[in-house]
Amino acid sequence: MAGEAPELSAQERAGRPFPVSWDQFHRDCRALTWRLNEVGPFHAVIAITRGGLVPAAIVARELGVRVIDTVCIASYDHDKQGDLQVLKGISEQAMKLGEGTGKGLLIVDDLVDTGKTGKLVREMLPDAHFATVYAKPKGRPLVDTFITEVSQDTWIFFPWDTALSYHPPLRDGAA
Numbered sequence: 073m074a075g076e077a078p079e080l081s082a083q084e085r086a087g088r089p090f091p092v093s094w095d096q097f098h099r100d101c102r103a104l105t106w107r108l109n110e111v112g113p114f115h116a117v118i119a120i121t122r123g124g125l126v127p128a129a130i131v132a133r134e135l136g137v138r139v140i141d142t143v144c145i146a147s148y149d150h151d152k153q154g155d156l157q158v159l160k161g162i163s164e165q166a167m168k169l170g171e172g173t174g175k176g177l178l179i180v181d182d183l184v185d186t187g188k189t190g191k192l193v194r195e196m197l198p199d200a201h202f203a204t205v206y207a208k209p210k211g212r213p214l215v216d217t218f219i220t221e222v223s224q225d226t227w228i229f230f231p232w233d234t235a236l237s238y239h240p241p242l243r244d245g246a247a
């Protein structure tokens with residue numbers, strides 16, 4: 073409709089940028105593993121793709137878990153969330169390892185934001201342990217273990233989505 077304000081993306085609504093470097097991400101994943109080590113052992117890691125693949129690899133390496141499965145979900149088109157689409161479910165083998173309910177399985181994702189993705193996976197594996205590296209308040213109640221909470225109006229920029237670029241100085245003309 074004419075004159076109607078354009079819909080803001082999640083990133084535009086999220087005023088604060090929170091850039092994360094590879095180093096920082098690796099450190100945060102290791103910190104997550106320290107906590108998870110007290111909860112396990114786990115039979116398998118279930119990565120929520122695609123963002124969960126990176127922390128899942130690091131966590132599985134640290135915990136000595138060699139069985140890694142994926143649940144493939146698409147929801148955000150860049151930074152706008154649409155309907156959740158399950159492109160691939162959990163494998164029969166991993167389901168068996170989790171006794172059909174996810175017992176002894178570790179679900180890993182990079183973050184929870186609204187919690188919609190996490191909720192869907194929890195419904196598939198109600199007894200699994202759900203871990204994320206970062207959590208925003210709306211999604212936080214869904215997560216069993218996480219490392220850093222950021223405010224709901226923060227947008228996390230992951231190292232695989234970003235590149236080094238010039239940043240102008242804060243003060244005009246200081247360049």
Ligand SMILES: O=P(O)(O)OC[C@H]1O[C@H](OP(=O)(O)OP(=O)(O)O)[C@H](O)[C@@H]1O
Binds near residue numbers: 146189
């Ligand atoms: O808590 P929510 O509001 O559901 O958002 C969190 C999910 O959104 C992102 O994934 P995305 O759907 O962008 O896909 P990707 O992992 O392939 O980037 C992120 O990796 C989480 O999986």
Ligand SMILES: [Mg+2]
Binds near residue numbers: 120121124
């Ligand atoms: Mg994701």
